Amino acid sequence: MSVPATHRERLIVAISRLLDGCRHVAVGASSPIPAAAAMLLRAMKEAEDELIYVSVLGSQEHNFFTNGGVELFDCAAQGRIDAFFLGGGQIDGQGNINLVGTGTYPQTNVRWPGSFGSAYLAFLVPRLILFREEHTARVFVEKVDFVSAPGTSAPEVYRPGGPRALLTGLGQFSFDRETARFTLQTIHPGHTLEEIRAATGFTFDLAPDLGITPDPDPATLALLRGRVLEEVSECYPEFAMSARAELGAALSPAASRATATRAIP
Amino acid sequence: MTRTVTLEDLAARIGPGAKIAVAPDYAGVPMALAREIIRQGPGGLHVVCVPSAGMIVDLLIGAGLVTTLETAAVTLGEAGGAPRFQRAVRDGTIRIMDATCPAIHAALLAAQKGIPFMPLRGIIGTGILENRPDWKTMQNPFADSPDPIVAIPAIIPDVAIFHAPEADRFGNVRIGRRRELATMAYAAKKTLVTVERVVAGNLLHDEASAAGVLPSLYVDAVAVVPEGARPYGMWSGEYDTDSAEISRYARMARTEDGFREYLGLAALEPAR
Numbered sequence: 226m227s228v229p230a231t232h233r234e235r236l237i238v239a240i241s242r243l244l245d246g247c248r249h250v251a252v253g254a255s256s257p258i259p260a261a262a263a264m265l266l267r268a269m270k271e272a273e274d275e276l277i278y279v280s281v282l283g284s285q286e287h288n289f290f291t292n293g294g295v296e297l298f299d300c301a302a303q304g305r306i307d308a309f310f311l312g313g314g315q316i317d318g319q320g321n322i323n324l325v326g327t328g329t330y331p332q333t334n335v336r337w338p339g340s341f342g343s344a345y346l347a348f349l350v351p352r353l354i355l356f357r358e359e360h361t362a363r364v365f366v367e368k369v370d371f372v373s374a375p376g377t378s379a380p381e382v383y384r385p386g387g388p389r390a391l392l393t394g395l396g397q398f399s400f401d402r403e404t405a406r407f408t409l410q411t412i413h414p415g416h417t418l419e420e421i422r423a424a425t426g427f428t429f430d431l432a433p434d435l436g437i438t439p440d441p442d443p444a445t446l447a448l449l450r451g452r453v454l455e456e457v458s459e460c461y462p463e464f465a466m467s468a469r470a471e472l473g474a475a476l477s478p479a480a481s482r483a484t485a486t487r488a489i490p
Numbered sequence: 491m492t493r494t495v496t497l498e499d500l501a502a503r504i505g506p507g508a509k510i511a512v513a514p515d516y517a518g519v520p521m522a523l524a525r526e527i528i529r530q531g532p533g534g535l536h537v538v539c540v541p542s543a544g545m546i547v548d549l550l551i552g553a554g555l556v557t558t559l560e561t562a563a564v565t566l567g568e569a570g571g572a573p574r575f576q577r578a579v580r581d582g583t584i585r586i587m588d589a590t591c592p593a594i595h596a597a598l599l600a601a602q603k604g605i606p607f608m609p610l611r612g613i614i615g616t617g618i619l620e621n622r623p624d625w626k627t628m629q630n631p632f633a634d635s636p637d638p639i640v641a642i643p644a645i646i647p648d649v650a651i652f653h654a655p656e657a658d659r660f661g662n663v664r665i666g667r668r669r670e671l672a673t674m675a676y677a678a679k680k681t682l683v684t685v686e687r688v689v690a691g692n693l694l695h696d697e698a699s700a701a702g703v704l705p706s707l708y709v710d711a712v713a714v715v716p717e718g719a720r721p722y723g724m725w726s727g728e729y730d731t732d733s734a735e736i737s738r739y740a741r742m743a744r745t746e747d748g749f750r751e752y753l754g755l756a757a758l759e760p761a762r
Contacts, residue, residue, distance in 0.1 A: 254567075255567065255568070283516065290667075291667040291669070292667075292669050293517075293595075293667070293668060293669030293670040293671075293672075293673060294514065294517075294540075294541060294591060294595065294669075294670045295592065295595040295599075295669070295670065295673070296669075298591065298592035298595065302592075302611055323617075324563075325588060325617065326579075330617060330621065331579065331582070331586050331588075331621065332579065332580055332581075332582045333579065333580070334580065336571070336575070336576045336579045336580060337571070338542070338563040338564055338565035338571065338572075339542065339561060339562055339563030339564060339565075339588060340562060340563065340588060340589075340590050340616070340618055341541075341542060341562050341563045341590070341591055342541075342562065342590055342591040342592060343590065344590035344593075344612055344613050344616045344618050344619075345590050345591070345592045345593075345610070345611065345612035345613065346612075347612070348611060348612035348613075348614075349611060349612060371617040372615065372616050372617040373590075373616060373617065373618065374616060375615040375616060378614065378615055379614075379615070381635070381636040381637065381638060382614050382615070382638060383611055383637060383639070
């Protein structure tokens with residue numbers, strides 16, 4: 226296993242670091258990277274004899290809800306869920322997210338699926354992690370066209386939860402609920418601050434110790450490539466297959482060269 | 491007493507203008523029933539997704555039967571956005587009532603309890619609330635300091651529809667842990683169910699699994715329609731979701747003509 230961490234493995238490990246200390250992590254639909262991160266945390270904590278609950282929506286194996294779709298929300302409202310993930314077609318500098326569309330509502334030019342549970346969970350889950358791999362100025366805008374979930378609320382609004390961090394394909398930010406601003410904490414290897422600035426439509430602060438996103442250690446990588454990929458494959462078979470293919474290609478460059486040669490007539 | 495009827499009879503129980511609650515993609519989507527509804531063509535439907543939906547709603551919208559859509563989301567999952575839904579929103583041909591999942595659950599729960607509304611946390615400061623004049627922000631009557639909370643009015647569907655693995659001849663229906671199906675049925679005036687099969691005996695007689703059964707008290711009519719959720723899969727394991735078929739639909743439904751071709755319609759008849 227001398228293959229260095231892939232980009233997607235780095236993201237998974239970065240998220241699992243953000244989840245450290247959680248007892249119950251819930252993962253929404255169509256979220257293989259967060260699901261893998263939660264499963265990685267569970268596997269790592271198991272070695273320390275600590276029990277972590279992971280609820281992956283859409284999974285039979287890794288989901289113990291028996292009270293229908295409402296149970297996730299009821300759990301969150303009672304503080305029984307420590308962490309959850311949200312993406313966004315647009316995310317702005319105040320931590321607002323938009324899952325509805327661009328342009329003037331309701332006749333938006335581009336219509337996305339809709340807000341799902343974001344307008345609720347963003348208020349109630351203490352460690353909300355914003356995750357959007359595409360880091361471009363069309364996603365990270367100055368101001369969202371529609372607020373599915375606000376980044377912060379007025380003081381009288383009951384709000385134990387909210388965004389804590391934002392992870393993208395380029396870097397990792399923290400979110401300050403007092404100032405409603407993002408702070409860049411680390412830049413993923415191979416990328417630069419200039420690149421991130423150019424791809425971000427809002428201003429953000431820089432951590433005093435701004436550094437490079439650390440690479441996972443070999444033991445973590447082994448756990449991720451073994452048990453965790455196996456667990457993820459139940460709910461996300463295509464994701465697991467492509468992750469394995471990526472590793473396979475890196476493991477046997479000769480084989481992939483041979484394939485490449487054959488492909489050229 | 492629950493009646494066992496044909497698919498045609500089941501669909502005929504849905505009149506023009508009905509408010510219909512539809513099961514989500516993971517809980518038994520009544521696709522065959524939707525196709526029969528489209529064939530019969532009751533227009534002016536108000537569809538409530540419990541709490542989100544995919545191809546079933548896209549089909550009903552594409553067929554021109556929907557005037558109002560209340561949902562937390564519409565998506566074809568891995569196949570991408572729902573094309574007829576997106577088109578209708580852009581053109582303004584449907585009235586969209588954007589919601590959030592727990593609000594739809596809460597609204598049905600209020601109906602189940604026979605109360606006018608259910609208070610719910612979150613939501614304040616969202617564009618959703620801004621565009622839902624029917625949702626009201628009120629002061630928590632038990633708090634001494636300011637504590638705004640959103641009141642979601644009850645949703646009482648005229649009809650709830652879903653597909654389930656089995657019913658018995660008394661009309662008891664197995665819903666397993668898909669409790670949203672019970673919520674829909676408790677809230678609705680009428681519940682219409684398609685099932686894979688009818689089994690011998692009484693599903694309520696097995697104490698170990700009776701809690702996963704919706705009693706016939708809440709079920710108005712059942713039609714036996716094997717593979718009635720296709721191309722969606724069944725949680726009870728009869729068949730998996732046919733992603734290739736949903737992708738094929740997604741591609742064809744990008745255009746009006748492709749959509750009609752997919753449904754095998756020469757031309758759309760105006761809704762009655």
